[in-house]
Every structure is written in C-alpha cells, then in structure tokens.
Amino acid sequence: MTAVSGARLLEVDDLRVEFGRGPDTAHVLNGVGYHVDEGETLAVLGESGSGKSVTAQTIMGILDAPPGRITGGSVRFRGEELLGADPERRRLLRGESMAMIFQDALSALNPVYTVGFQIAEQFRFRRGMSRRDAMVRAAEMLDLVRIPNAQQRVKEYPHQFSGGMRQRAMIAMALALDPELLIADEPTTALDVTVQAQIMELLDEQRRERGMGLILITHDLGVVAEVADRIAVMYAGRIVEHTDATTLYAHPGHPYTRGLMESVPRVDSGAGGVAGAPLRPIPGLPPSLAAIPNGCPFHPRCASAVDVCTDEVPPLREIGPASATQHATEHQAACHFAERFAAEGSDRPSTQEVVSR
Numbered sequence: 111m112t113a114v115s116g117a118r119l120l121e122v123d124d125l126r127v128e129f130g131r132g133p134d135t136a137h138v139l140n141g142v143g144y145h146v147d148e149g150e151t152l153a154v155l156g157e158s159g160s161g162k163s164v165t166a167q168t169i170m171g172i173l174d175a176p177p178g179r180i181t182g183g184s185v186r187f188r189g190e191e192l193l194g195a196d197p198e199r200r201r202l203l204r205g206e207s208m209a210m211i212f213q214d215a216l217s218a219l220n221p222v223y224t225v226g227f228q229i230a231e232q233f234r235f236r237r238g239m240s241r242r243d244a245m246v247r248a249a250e251m252l253d254l255v256r257i258p259n260a261q262q263r264v265k266e267y268p269h270q271f272s273g274g275m276r277q278r279a280m281i282a283m284a285l286a287l288d289p290e291l292l293i294a295d296e297p298t299t300a301l302d303v304t305v306q307a308q309i310m311e312l313l314d315e316q317r318r319e320r321g322m323g324l325i326l327i328t329h330d331l332g333v334v335a336e337v338a339d340r341i342a343v344m345y346a347g348r349i350v351e352h353t354d355a356t357t358l359y360a361h362p363g364h365p366y367t368r369g370l371m372e373s374v375p376r377v378d379s380g381a382g383g384v385a386g387a388p389l390r391p392i393p394g395l396p397p398s399l400a401a402i403p404n405g406c407p408f409h410p411r412c413a414s415a416v417d418v419c420t421d422e423v424p425p426l427r428e429i430g431p432a433s434a435t436q437h438a439t440e441h442q443a444a445c446h447f448a449e450r451f452a453a454e455g456s457d458r459p460s461t462q463e464v465v466s467r
C-alpha cells in the first residue's frame with residue numbers, strides 16, 4: 111500500500127449495461143461508478159456474476175456488443191469520454207494508455223506463435239521496430255517479469271510455459287507499451303497459492319515503479335488484502351461499498367462486505383475474516399440479473415433485513431467515519447443501516463451474532 115496523491119486517471123460514472131431483450135433482459139450493470147488515480151491500486155471485489163468483468167470490458171472498449179448494450183453512464187480516461195468515442199481512438203488507447211490481463215493466460219495467448227513473437231508484435235506494429243529489434247525488446251520484457259533464461263524462453267511456445275510463467279508473459283505483453291492503467295481481471299485465480307503471491311508482488315512492484323494505476327478484480331478478499339489502497343465491493347451490478355482498505359476491514363458498513371470477510375480465511379491480524387470465528391459462507395445465491403429483487407438487492411440473503419429493505423433501494427451514500435480514530439476521507443455504502451454496521455466493526459461483532467455462533 112502507498113500514500114496516494116496521483117492525478118485522476120479513470121472515472122467511471124453511473125455505468126449501465128444490459129444483455130438480451132424483453133422480459134429476459136439481464137440488467138448486468140445498474141449504475142456502476144469508481145475511479146482510479148495514478149499510482150494506486152483499486153480492488154474490485156464481488157462474487158462471480160456481479161459484473162466485475164463486464165465493467166472492465168466496457169472500460170477497455172472490448173464489451174461483447176451485441177449481445178451487450180451500454181444504456182447509460184460514462185467512462186472518462188484523463189477527462190476524455192470514451193463511451194461513443196471513435197473505435198480507432200479506442201484501439202489506440204488500448205495498449206498505449208490502458209491494458210488488461212485475464213484469468214486464463216493460456217487462452218489469451220495464441221498457441222501457434224512463440225511467446226516472444228506475440229510480445230514483439232506490439233513493438234513492430236505500434237513502435238515501428240524491425241522484427242529483430244522487437245524480439246530483443248520482447249526478451250527484455252520477459253526478463254523484467256522475471257522469467258528465467260529469457261533469451262531462450264522468448265523462442266518457446268505458450269504450452270512450454272507453466273501457468274505462472276504464462277501469466278508473467280501476459281503481464282509482459284500488457285506492460286510492453288507502458289500503459290498508465292492496468293486492469294488485472296482475476297489474474298491469479300487459476301494459480302496455486304505460492305505463485306499467486308508472486309504474481310501479486312510482481313503487479314504491485316510494476317505499479318509502484320511505473321506510477322501506473324492498477325485495477326485488481328477478484329472474488330477473493332484474501333488475495334487483495336496486502337496490496338489494495340481502496341476497495342469497491344460489487345453486488346448484482348452495483349457498487350455496494352467503497353472505501354480505503356483499512357476502513358473496509360475494520361468497519362464494513364454493508365452486510366454483504368461483512369459476509370465476504372467471514373467467508374474467507376483470515377490472512378493476518380489486520381485483514382480478512384473475523385478473529386476466532388469459523389468460516390461462514392454467505393447463504394443463498396446472487397439474484398438473477400433478469401429479476402433483481404425489489405428494494406435492497408441483497409435482502410433475500412441478508413440476516414439483518416427488515417421491512418424497509420424490501421421496499422426501498424438503499425442508494426450508495428457517504429456514511430462518514432465510523433470511529434473517532436478513523437482517517438477515512440470517504441466511505442460509501444448502499445445499506446439503510448450502514449452507519450450502525452460500520453460502527454459495530456468487524457472485530458467487535460454484536461452480542462446477537464456472538465450468541466448465534
């Protein structure tokens with residue numbers, strides 16, 4: 111984590127995306143907003159299907175559309191509106207200004223070309239380098255992401271790389287044109303725990319050295335605990351909580367956030383899980399995006415739901431510091447009772463909760 115003072119890189123506001131038509135329309139994004147500044151890491155956290163990847167694809171201009179449809183909102187990069195921008199402009203920004211890596215590095219790489227060739231293509235076509243010079247730069251990039259013996263490895267094919275090395279190669283490819291923003295969409299989900307930590311360390315180091323903004327998409331709070339400056343929690347195509355990482359862990363304001371924390375192993379004394387408590391998965395399933403419940407979309411799964419929760423949609427709103435010692439400048443949550451939950455804190459569960467354990 112770092113103290114952050116960089117300029118605003120990305121601003122997403124009230125983003126709305128649907129898939130399909132008629133009564134089966136899936137309301138996938140229902141007013142998503144977040145921002146990323148230079149040099150900071152925003153983690154976007156939520157269960158599978160909450161719209162994390164669709165948001166990233168919309169930012170990058172690679173949304174599958176059709177069938178997807180952007181019905182509202184805005185995506186600004188350094189103040190420039192990207193929704194509706196000229197496709198050629200968007201193509202130019204991809205790689206140069208913003209790049210993305212995916213969970214599945216194997217399917218993102220082309221099996222019939224060497225890894226080096228695929229990295230070199232960017233230097234040839236975007237930087238006008240000769241094939242030979244581009245391969246030299248590709249080897250340097252593999253070395254940068256700590257692939258041992260990069261001079262040899264650059265000539266190998268994706269299947270000759272381990273899962274961790276393929277993800278390193280993807281990172282090399284994403285960093286080739288020195289983007290200002292990197293979106294990593296579940297970059298370590300397919301990897302074992304040791305390799306996960308190494309990849310996170312590499313991303314964090316590159317973010318620091320380049321002053322790059324980093325969006326880390328994950329369903330696993332434990333993975334981002336060490337590196338996120340701020341965390342945006344997504345549920346059913348909305349941001350339901352957003353604040354700095356320290357505040358989120360100590361004073362979750364939304365029962366869904368608390369549920370996510372209680373369903374992952376506690377990584378250390380400061381992050382994830384509730385001390386001494388058994389792991390408790392959130393009951394039930396996320397709603398169908400074609401039939402999002404009235405009122406609070408989380409109410410069918412929420413142990414704290416009361417009548418107002420089924421009637422009134424809680425807007426994402428500023429809830430203020432939960433304790434006098436807390437330095438958070440912003441803490442938003444979309445729950446009618448967020449102030450109360452935040453004040454209770456994650457390490458001081460309510461009496462009722464203690465009794466029910």
Ligand SMILES: Nc1ncnc2c1ncn2[C@@H]1O[C@H](COP(=O)(O)OP(=O)(O)O)[C@@H](O)[C@H]1O
Pocket residue numbers: 129136138156157158159160161162163164165174177178399
């Ligand atoms: N290509 C697509 N066609 C139809 N529906 C899609 C498509 N991509 C995403 N969706 C819908 O959007 C929802 C959210 O997807 P996604 O953003 O990938 O979730 P997450 O990344 O949070 O797991 C999915 O549950 C699905 O309903």
Ligand code: SF4
Pocket residue numbers: 364365366406407408409410412413414415416419424444445446447448
């Ligand atoms: S608004 Fe109600 S149902 Fe929704 S999270 Fe808060 S307490 Fe639970």
Ligand SMILES: [Mg+2]
Pocket residue numbers: 162163164295296
């Ligand atoms: Mg996804």
